[in-house]
Amino acid sequence: xxxxxxxxxxxxxxxxxxxxxxxxxxxxxxxxxxxxxxxxxxxxxxxxxxxxxxxxxxxxxxxxxxxxxxxxxxxxxxxxxxxxxxxxxxxxxxxxxxxxxxxxxxxxxxxxxxxxxxxxxxxxxxxxxxxxxxxxxxxxxxxxxxxxxxxxxxxxxxxxxxxxxxxxxxxxxxxxxxxxxxxxxxxxxxxxxxxxxxxxxxxxxxxxxxxxxxxxxxxxxxxxxxxxxxxxxxxxxxxxxxxxxxxxxxxxxxxxxxxxxxxxxxxxxxxxxxxxxxxxxxxxxxxxxxxxxx
Amino acid sequence: xxxxxxxxxxxxxxxxxxxxxxxxxxxxxxxxxxxxxxxxxxxxxxxxxxxxxxxxxxxxxxxxxxxxxxxxxxxxxxxxxxxxxxxxxxxxxxxxxxxxxxxxxxxxxxxxxxxxxxxxxxxxxxxxxxxxxxxxxxxxxxxxxxxxxxxxxxxxxxxxxxxxxxxxxxxxxxxxxxxxxxxxxxxxxxxxxxxxxxxxxxxxxxxxxxxxxxxxxxxxxxxxxxxxxxxxxxxxxxxxxxxxxxxxxxxxxxxxxxxxxxxxxxxxxxxxxxxxxxxxxxxxxxx
Numbered sequence: 320x321x322x323x324x325x326x327x328x329x330x331x332x333x334x335x336x337x338x339x340x341x342x343x344x345x346x347x348x349x350x351x352x353x354x355x356x357x358x359x360x361x362x363x364x365x366x367x368x369x370x371x372x373x374x375x376x377x378x379x380x381x382x383x384x385x386x387x388x389x390x391x392x393x394x395x396x397x398x399x400x401x402x403x404x405x406x407x408x409x410x411x412x413x414x415x416x417x418x419x420x421x422x423x424x425x426x427x428x429x430x431x432x433x434x435x436x437x438x439x440x441x442x443x444x445x446x447x448x449x450x451x452x453x454x455x456x457x458x459x460x461x462x463x464x465x466x467x468x469x470x471x472x473x474x475x476x477x478x479x480x481x482x483x484x485x486x487x488x489x490x491x492x493x494x495x496x497x498x499x500x501x502x503x504x505x506x507x508x509x510x511x512x513x514x515x516x517x518x519x520x521x522x523x524x525x526x527x528x529x530x531x532x533x534x535x536x537x538x539x540x541x542x543x544x545x546x547x548x549x550x551x552x553x554x555x556x557x558x559x560x561x562x563x564x565x566x567x568x569x570x571x572x573x574x575x576x577x578x579x580x581x582x583x584x585x586x587x588x589x590x591x592x593x594x595x596x597x598x599x600x601x602x603x604x605x606x607x608x609x610x611x612x613x
Numbered sequence: 614x615x616x617x618x619x620x621x622x623x624x625x626x627x628x629x630x631x632x633x634x635x636x637x638x639x640x641x642x643x644x645x646x647x648x649x650x651x652x653x654x655x656x657x658x659x660x661x662x663x664x665x666x667x668x669x670x671x672x673x674x675x676x677x678x679x680x681x682x683x684x685x686x687x688x689x690x691x692x693x694x695x696x697x698x699x700x701x702x703x704x705x706x707x708x709x710x711x712x713x714x715x716x717x718x719x720x721x722x723x724x725x726x727x728x729x730x731x732x733x734x735x736x737x738x739x740x741x742x743x744x745x746x747x748x749x750x751x752x753x754x755x756x757x758x759x760x761x762x763x764x765x766x767x768x769x770x771x772x773x774x775x776x777x778x779x780x781x782x783x784x785x786x787x788x789x790x791x792x793x794x795x796x797x798x799x800x801x802x803x804x805x806x807x808x809x810x811x812x813x814x815x816x817x818x819x820x821x822x823x824x825x826x827x828x829x830x831x832x833x834x835x836x837x838x839x840x841x842x843x844x845x846x847x848x849x850x851x852x853x854x855x856x857x858x859x860x861x862x863x864x865x866x867x868x869x870x871x872x873x874x875x876x877x878x879x880x881x882x883x884x885x886x887x888x889x890x891x892x893x894x895x896x897x898x899x900x
Contacts, residue, residue: 336897374893506632540648542896545641
């Protein structure tokens with residue numbers, strides 16, 4: 320039997336802003352190629368079907384979960400799975416920034432972004448509705464293995480409770496599709512400010528939650544704002560497994576091995592030692608005061 | 614007597630927050646130029662080359678990003694311009710390898726002021742800046758080349774530019790760099806020493822100096838702007854940092870008074886969806 324592995328391919332794309340048809344066609348080709356190349360899971364950036372700074376374009380590029388657009392990508396994924404970024408419209412006409420897992424003929428899972436940044440250059444709450452949960456999904460790898468995958472779209476990752484909740488669901492792989500704008504060019508930082516923040520976060524989560532982390536960021540420019548790419552995959556010890564990519568379009572494939580998880584969790588049994596009841600009782604004591612200023 | 618050994622090494626000086634990583638900035642601006650020019654169907658840019666550091670740097674960036682053959686540098690001297698400006702601009706053309714044209718704008722300027730005489734330096738300066746803009750936009754159509762802006766962040770925040778003149782462009786690679794950061798990148802670019810060494814001047818009249826016009830140095834203004842704008846420090850916090858109260862007041866007033874130069878003209882709202890108010894689409898719509 321094949322060893323228990325998960326082959327993950329991150330597609331670092333540069334969507335055309337508001338051109339759903341062009342982006343779907345490109346993604347269908349790239350996803351089909353990646354699956355043909357052996358990927359169990361193909362990851363694309365946040366809002367890979369539409370571009371990011373949509374503003375009033377949001378309703379114009381929205382798709383239904385059961386619509387033809389996502390169906391096209393599900394067919395492209397064939398026997399594999401692909402995570403694509405889309406604006407998903409609900410039956411009651413709310414619009415969500417979503418990461419949609421498609422493949423094996425259908426839409427499998429929709430994660431609606433919970434934390435919609437509305438500060439600095441971000442304006443998501445003006446246009447989008449927020450999701451309300453973080454749940455893992457089990458996907459098949461080789462050798463009869465199943466991998467519990469947690470999804471955090473971009474800003475979701477900046478709230479530690481999100482990956483922590485996923486970790487409590489025994490997450491093996493944290494996937495973060497993002498559209499992270501590059502900013503912060505001060506000398507001596509060792510790179511872009513936004514990139515170094517992501518590098519620190521993803522490494523920290525990988526190490527503290529002893530899970531793989533796949534960060535798939537986009538590239539390209541929208542209205543002068545550049546997206547820095549840098550997609551990479553980290554092991555459950557925080558060390559790089561693949562990448563990072565640079566600031567150009569590209570693809571990155573990582574082979575995740577079950578044994579790597581096992582070794583990390585033997586060396587650092589942080590999952591085993593987590594005291595959820597301490598957190599729960601702490602929240603209970605705070606009651607309605609939790610998160611509310613004195 | 615030998616001085617005692619220090620107990621601990623001296624604390625390193627705080628890093629200058631305006632110090633940029635030039636390789637990183639060059640990469641971001643190069644990709645910006647390539648992507649934002651080509652995605653709208655263009656290959657070329659046209660740039661007014663004054664002989665100053667801003668336009669020289671923008672020219673160098675465009676030549677590196679798009680190739681020197683895709684850059685048309687246009688020198689637009691007026692008869693009262695400092696002749697060294699044209700010499701410096703020609704050096705920039707030589708080192709970047711871009712194509713260039715020189716068009717003397719004296720006839721049309723003098724014709725206008727013969728009909729509408731004035732000694733007001735601001736009116737005359739604005740007229741020069743707007744005449745240069747109309748030439749660049751004419752050549753933009755003739756050459757299928759986007760007009761590249763060269764206003765830096767200091768100028769944009771302080772309003773030190775002519776609306777519909779030098780502030781007009783299709784895209785601007787320098788607008789998020791303070792003047793002192795422009796100089797850092799220009800040094801990294803190894804621009805001609807004459808361009809790097811001379812005092813910044815709009816060269817709208819003989820002997821003009823940016824810093825004399827503004828009443829403070831760029832080094833001082835940039836540090837203050839960084840604290841006020843980027844760091845969002847309060848006035849009280851800036852005073853605590855040692856900035857003079859009159860400087861802080863002057864700079865804050867300039868930022869506020871010149872906000873109109875950074876926005877589209879106001880549109881009177883009548884309908885449910887008004888352009889630039891609640892009709893909000895990205896400029897790169899469908900690109």
